[in-house]
Amino acid sequence: MLHTPTVRVLRAGEEADLAQLEMEAWPGPLQASIDKIKTRIELGHRIMVAERAGALIASVCYVPTAHDPFEWPAFPKTFEAFSLMPRSQAVRFVYVYNLCVHPAHRDGSVVRALMRAGILDSISLGAESLVADGRCPAYAGSTELPDRVDADEEFHQAIDDWRMSGIKPSDEKLLRDPVLRFYRRLLGCRFLYLIPDFIPADIASGGHRVMFIADLKKATLTNDRDRNAL
Numbered sequence: 001m002l003h004t005p006t007v008r009v010l011r012a013g014e015e016a017d018l019a020q021l022e023m024e025a026w027p028g029p030l031q032a033s034i035d036k037i038k039t040r041i042e043l044g045h046r047i048m049v050a051e052r053a054g055a056l057i058a059s060v061c062y063v064p065t066a067h068d069p070f071e072w073p074a075f076p077k078t079f080e081a082f083s084l085m086p087r088s089q090a091v092r093f094v095y096v097y098n099l100c101v102h103p104a105h106r107d108g109s110v111v112r113a114l115m116r117a118g119i120l121d122s123i124s125l126g127a128e129s130l131v132a133d134g135r136c137p138a139y140a141g142s143t144e145l146p147d148r149v150d151a152d153e154e155f156h157q158a159i160d161d162w163r164m165s166g167i168k169p170s171d172e173k174l175l176r177d178p179v180l181r182f183y184r185r186l187l188g189c190r191f192l193y194l195i196p197d198f199i200p201a202d203i204a205s206g207g208h209r210v211m212f213i214a215d216l217k218k219a220t221l222t223n224d225r226d227r228n229a230l
Contacts, residue, residue: 005050005057005110007117010041014056018047021056025100027144029201032098044087046094046125048118050110057105058114061098062122062130064091069131069192069213079199079209082133094122094216096132115186115219123216130187130216133198133209138177142204149204152176159208162194180210187214 010018015037022031032040040061041047050058066088069075076082083097096118101110122130139159141151155176158169174191175181183189189212198209 003052005052005105005113007048007050007113009121010047010049010059014049015041017056018049018059021059021102022098022100025102027201030199040083043084046118046121048114048121050105050114052105056102058101058110059098060096060100060114060118062094062096062118063087064094064122064125064127066090066092067095069093069095069129069211072193075193075211077195077198079133082198091126092128094118094125094127094130096130099132112186119216119219127216129213130219131192131211131213132183132189133195134183134191134212135179135202135205136177136208136210137179137204139206139208140204147179147204149178156206159194159206159210163196163208168194174210177210180212183212183214187212187219189214 015034018037019032019034043063045061045063047059047061049056061083063085064087065085067074067085076085079097082095085095099111135147136155136159137147137149138152138155140156142149155173158173161167162169168191171191175184180191191210191212193211195209195211197207199205200207
């Protein structure tokens with residue numbers, strides 16, 4: 001039986017350990033190097049990690065910011081821009097990216113513990129909402145980690161229509177993707193934008209990301225004690 005993980009902020013000097021976790025959790029083109037991780041920390045990003053038996057097993061990165069996600073012309077259109085935003089002094093949002101879980105520890109308790117800690121930390125920094133890039137592997141399907149997901153023709157068509165018309169599909173169609181469905185269940189999020197070519201190397205998602213927003217104080221947590229802490 002797996003024990004509840006310890007969740008904390010990444011410590012100085014652990015960048016190599018986090019890079020190793022990314023190597024074990026993501027295909028090559030999606031991994032962050034030690035230098036990239038250090039750059040994110042220098043920009044003021046927070047990296048929350050989960051560990052078991054002294055080993056990092058999961059992580060999530062976020063930048064506290066005043067950047068308004070509803071100002072579409074100024075919204076970052078690539079993962080590089082999104083994940084390298086400098087931290088703002090006045091914090092209203094956290095922009096979240098790189099939810100990373102080791103393949104041997106992909107039980108739901110790890111993600112819930114990690115997100116719970118990230119939510120409480122973000123609120124303590126003054127943030128009201130989180131904004132994140134949702135992978136959508138049902139677009140093309142994948143037989144490899146981090147997803148083993150069948151392609152969904154109806155979902156694929158809905159994303160293509162959104163890209164061509166600019167009109168967001170119904171939630172019913174978007175929730176055909178298991179990753180987007182997971183985020184809705186966990187965070188009660190609303191879908192905002194489709195950004196094509198956000199991460200071209202993510203073949204399963206067709207390079208796309210579905211950006212979403214969630215009210216931090218309404219996000220689904222695992223028990224009443226956590227909710228009362230808000």
